[in-house]
Amino acid sequence: MMARLAGALVVSALVVGALVLAVSTSPSHAEQFAARLTQIAPGDYVRVGECAEATAQNLDGIANTGFVVGRTAVAVIDPGGSLADGRALRMALRALTPLPVRYVVMTHSHPDHVFGGAAFLPDHPVFVGHWRLPAALANRAAYDAGRLSAVLGQDAVGAPVPPTLLVHDTATLDLGGRVLDLQAHPAAHTNTDLTVLDRSTAVLWAGDLLFVGRVPSLDGDLPGWLRVLDRLAALPAARAVPGHGPASVPWPAGAAAERRYLAALLHDVRAGLATGTDITVVAANAGRSQRGGWALFDEYAGRNAIVAYKELQWE
Ligand SMILES: [Zn+2]
Numbered sequence: 001m002m003a004r005l006a007g008a009l010v011v012s013a014l015v016v017g018a019l020v021l022a023v024s025t026s027p028s029h030a031e032q033f034a035a036r037l038t039q040i041a042p043g044d045y046v047r048v049g050e051c052a053e054a055t056a057q058n059l060d061g062i063a064n065t066g067f068v069v070g071r072t073a074v075a076v077i078d079p080g081g082s083l084a085d086g087r088a089l090r091m092a093l094r095a096l097t098p099l100p101v102r103y104v105v106m107t108h109s110h111p112d113h114v115f116g117g118a119a120f121l122p123d124h125p126v127f128v129g130h131w132r133l134p135a136a137l138a139n140r141a142a143y144d145a146g147r148l149s150a151v152l153g154q155d156a157v158g159a160p161v162p163p164t165l166l167v168h169d170t171a172t173l174d175l176g177g178r179v180l181d182l183q184a185h186p187a188a189h190t191n192t193d194l195t196v197l198d199r200s201t202a203v204l205w206a207g208d209l210l211f212v213g214r215v216p217s218l219d220g221d222l223p224g225w226l227r228v229l230d231r232l233a234a235l236p237a238a239r240a241v242p243g244h245g246p247a248s249v250p251w252p253a254g255a256a257a258e259r260r261y262l263a264a265l266l267h268d269v270r271a272g273l274a275t276g277t278d279i280t281v282v283a284a285n286a287g288r289s290q291r292g293g294w295a296l297f298d299e300y301a302g303r304n305a306i307v308a309y310k311e312l313q314w315e
Contacts, residue, residue: 029059033088034095036061038247040239041201043069043178045096046247047089051214051295054081054112054151061085063112063208063243067093068198070175073102076125077196077205078243079116082148083158086116090123101125103173105182106163107207107243108192109136110219111144117161128173129163130184130192137162167194185209187221188228189243197235204237204251211258212245215294218304222266222311229255229262261290269308270315279309 036048046066054060060081067076067089074097080086093101101123106114108130114137117127137160148157165171167184174180181197189208196205208217209228218225232240233252240251248254265287272282286305291297 029061029084030088030091032058033061033085034092037066037092040241040248041198041203044198044201044203044241045069045093046241047092048247049081049112049244051244053296053299054148056152059084059088059152059156060112060115060148061088063110064241064245064247065089065113065116066205066241067101068175068178068180068196069097069099070178072099072176074099075103075105075173075175075180075196076101076120077105077241078107078113078207079104079120079161081112082115082152082156083118084116084152084156086119086158089116090119102175103128103165104161105129105173105180105194105196105205106133106160107194107196107205108190109133109140110190110208111140111148111160113207113243114160115144115148115158118158121161126165127161127163128165128167128171128182128194130194131166131168133192133194134162134166136190136192185228185231186224188225189216189218190220193220193228195232197237202236202238203248204232204235204240206232206240206242208243210240210242210245210249210255212242212249212254213293213295214244215297215300216258216261216304217300218265218307222262222269222308226259226262226266229259257290257293261287261294264290265304265308266312269305269312273309273313273315279306282309 049063050058065078080089104125104127106129171182179199185193237251239248268286283302283305
């Protein structure tokens with residue numbers, strides 16, 4: 001339409017257009033989002049996040065996120081990595097169903113999973129999370145917002161919405177003939193990990209307890225993470241949605257590579273501690289036998305080893 005306007009009018013229209021795009025979801029991000037959305041089972045929709053760090057182009061749409069459509073309501077599972085990303089998710093959802101968004105479930109405290117929360121405020125959903133999530137968000141949201149603002153620009157960032165429905169152990173959500181089983185876990189990837197099992201499709205939304213293809217990042221408890229994976233392996237799930245990776249993988253087989261890496265990291269850090277090896281040497285070597293097949297390995301492996309070393313030195 002703007003192409004039919006002439007001269008200066010076109011320029012001013014483009015400038016206004018650019019300003020509008022800067023403060024809302026750009027059509028290109030919405031299109032990108034829709035192109036990455038896939039239905040992995042009847043009513044389970046996953047947007048596959050970009051395998052990258054946050055950039056102005058991907059608007060922190062780097063995590064897998066999505067929603068479950070029941071007979072009378074919808075539950076969003078992780079509202080996206082920024083306000084702009086959350087708005088794109090909401091647009092994609094609205095294009096598929098008119099049902100109300102009754103719940104927004106957050107799988108843990110990391111910004112790429114929660115900063116889109118405010119995009120869903122117009123729907124007045126119940127925000128749901130691990131009982132430790134409010135404190136974790138209070139501790140880190142300002143820092144995360146500053147860091148994201150520097151990359152995305154302040155207007156695109158948004159903010160997480162603290163949960164009011166807190167899960168201490170287990171909880172169920174009913175979407176009308178469709179029940180989601182929620183489970184809050186002890187410290188693993190973080191200390192706020194929450195999983196969602198869609199009973200009707202046997203799909204497990206694993207959040208960042210499951211990384212596939214992109215190297216796991218440790219921000220919780222390494223032995224605890226392996227214990228939680230054992231617990232999740234026993235669930236009656238056929239497929240799992242990783243926090244990062246493809247839209248879904250067979251379950252529990254899809255966790256095999258992550259288990260191998262976490263087990264190697266645990267073994268190597270314990271061995272380093274047992275021999276009094278300096279933390280910098282351990283950071284440079286731990287888990288390296290598993291380097292093949294992981295994206296962003298060099299960006300995270302050293303940091304993971306340091307987190308594990310600091311945790312395990314008190315064993
Ligand atoms: Zn995470």
